[in-house]
Amino acid sequence: MPRHFAIFMVCWVVLGIGVGIFYKRATYATKKSAHPFLVIGFGVVFLGFTEWLMRWNVPWFFIVALIVITFLNIRNTQFCSGCNATIYPRGFTRPLFCSKCGVALKS
Numbered sequence: 001m002p003r004h005f006a007i008f009m010v011c012w013v014v015l016g017i018g019v020g021i022f023y024k025r026a027t028y029a030t031k032k033s034a035h036p037f038l039v040i041g042f043g044v045v046f047l048g049f050t051e052w053l054m055r056w057n058v059p060w061f062f063i064v065a066l067i068v069i070t071f072l073n074i075r076n077t078q079f080c081s082g083c084n085a086t087i088y089p090r091g092f093t094r095p096l097f098c099s100k101c102g103v104a105l106k107s
């Protein structure tokens, strides 16, 4: 495994564990306010690693796809005010109800 890729994988796993703990333990209000910044931050870090791994030759459509994915993640991920669950989107639509407790989700 190339050294650059190993560094990327270690950083990505550590960030993933940290964010996983955050989404599991943070309050509803904290998750709702921090989510856009976390998703944009992850997108920037991922793009930075990708540029670094590809020696600054990332194709433009990759960047566009990353922006679209970031936008959809911010728009469609919701948080339940009833049970504090993080509701991840399935496809391109926003869930209307919490999958854990059934409460109607706020837009």
Ligand SMILES: [Zn+2]
Pocket (backbone or CB within 6 Å): 080, 081, 082, 083, 084, 085, 098, 099, 100, 101, 102, 103
């Ligand atoms: Zn719920």
